[in-house]
Amino acid sequence: MGKHSISTQSVGFLLVPGYALMSYAAAVEPLRAANLLSGKELYRWWHAAPGGKPVTASNGVAIIPDCGTDRDRQADMVFVCAGGNPALFEDKSTFAWLRRLARRGVTIGGISGGPYILAKAGLLEGRRATLHWEHLPAFREAFPDVEVVPSLFEIDGNRITCSGGISALDLMVALIERDHGRQLAASVGDWFLHTHIREGFGPQRMDLRYRLGIADEKLLSVLRAMETSIEMPKPREALARQSGISLRQLERLFRRHIGHGIHAHYRWLRLERARQLLRETTLPVLDVALATGFASSSQFARAYKRAFGEPPSETRLSGESFR
Structure with missing residues (x-):
C-alpha cells in the first residue's frame, strides 16, 4: 500500500460474534469503491474483535481481526457491527475501549445491532439513534x-447509527458525499447497481400491504394501529370505528385475509413483542x-405458555444462558 495522503481516513470495524455479514459488507465495500473510483486512497480500514480472535458472522464466515479491544489504534471513525441478540453482549473491556475512542474524539457508529452495544457502553445518552427494527422495542x-427513531440511519454529530442490511450502503454513500462530494457518491452507488440512494429518514420496513399481501385499505389502517398500540391495546369497537x-x-x-379474528391477531402481536423483551432485556416479567x-x-x-409452550421464566433463562 502506498503512502497515505493527508485526506486518508482511518475506519475501524469492531466485529462482534454473530454479526450480520451483509451489513458489514454493505459498509466496507463502498469505501473500497470510493478508493478505486477516485484513484486515491481516501479510506483505509482495519478490524477489531473482542479478544482479538477470529470472529464468526451469523452465517459462519470468519474474519481474522487486526487487533483485540485491549489495543488502541488510530481511527477517524469506528463502527460496531453486531447481529443476533446484542442485548446479551457483556464485555466490559470492549465497552471501555469504545469509551476511550470516544474521549479521543473518534466518531463512533453502530450498524444493525451495533447501536445496542454503543448504548450499553453509555455512548448514546441524549442522542438520536436508530437500529434494526427487530431490536427497537427492547431498546x-x-x-x-436515547431518542429512538425507526429510520434507516442517523448522523447525530460524532455518533452514527444504522439499521443494518442494505441501509449500510445508503449510510456510507451519504458519508462519502459529505466528505468527497455528490459526484463520487453517485459513482459509488452506480458501481453497486444501487440506482436509488435512500435518505436516512426513510422507513426500515416494507409497507404492510406488501409484507402481508393485503390491499384492503380499511384492514391495513387497523393493522397499522394495532402494531403501534401494543402497550395499551385498542378495543375492537374502537378499531372498527377507526376503519369506518x-x-x-x-x-x-x-x-378472510389474516386467517383468524381481531382478538387472536392482537394477542399474537403482543405476545411476540413480549418474547422479544424477555430475550433482549432484563425487565421483570411483570x-x-x-x-x-x-x-x-x-x-x-397463562397466555404466553399457551402460545409458546413454555413459561416466560424459561424464555428469560434461555436468553441469559448466552450472556
Whole structure:
C-alpha cells in the first residue's frame, strides 16, 4: 500500500460474534469503491474483535481481526457491527475501549445491532439513534434516555447509527458525499447497481400491504394501529370505528385475509413483542406483561405458555444462558 495522503481516513470495524455479514459488507465495500473510483486512497480500514480472535458472522464466515479491544489504534471513525441478540453482549473491556475512542474524539457508529452495544457502553445518552427494527422495542425499554427513531440511519454529530442490511450502503454513500462530494457518491452507488440512494429518514420496513399481501385499505389502517398500540391495546369497537366499518365487517376481513379474528391477531402481536423483551432485556416479567398490555403477570404467563409452550421464566433463562 502506498503512502497515505493527508485526506486518508482511518475506519475501524469492531466485529462482534454473530454479526450480520451483509451489513458489514454493505459498509466496507463502498469505501473500497470510493478508493478505486477516485484513484486515491481516501479510506483505509482495519478490524477489531473482542479478544482479538477470529470472529464468526451469523452465517459462519470468519474474519481474522487486526487487533483485540485491549489495543488502541488510530481511527477517524469506528463502527460496531453486531447481529443476533446484542442485548446479551457483556464485555466490559470492549465497552471501555469504545469509551476511550470516544474521549479521543473518534466518531463512533453502530450498524444493525451495533447501536445496542454503543448504548450499553453509555455512548448514546441524549442522542438520536436508530437500529434494526427487530431490536427497537427492547431498546426503547432498556434505554429511555436515547431518542429512538425507526429510520434507516442517523448522523447525530460524532455518533452514527444504522439499521443494518442494505441501509449500510445508503449510510456510507451519504458519508462519502459529505466528505468527497455528490459526484463520487453517485459513482459509488452506480458501481453497486444501487440506482436509488435512500435518505436516512426513510422507513426500515416494507409497507404492510406488501409484507402481508393485503390491499384492503380499511384492514391495513387497523393493522397499522394495532402494531403501534401494543402497550395499551385498542378495543375492537374502537378499531372498527377507526376503519369506518362495522365490527362484524371488520371481523370478516380479518378472517378472510389474516386467517383468524381481531382478538387472536392482537394477542399474537403482543405476545411476540413480549418474547422479544424477555430475550433482549432484563425487565421483570411483570414489567414485560404491562408493556405488552396484560393486566397481571399471571394472566400474561397463562397466555404466553399457551402460545409458546413454555413459561416466560424459561424464555428469560434461555436468553441469559448466552450472556
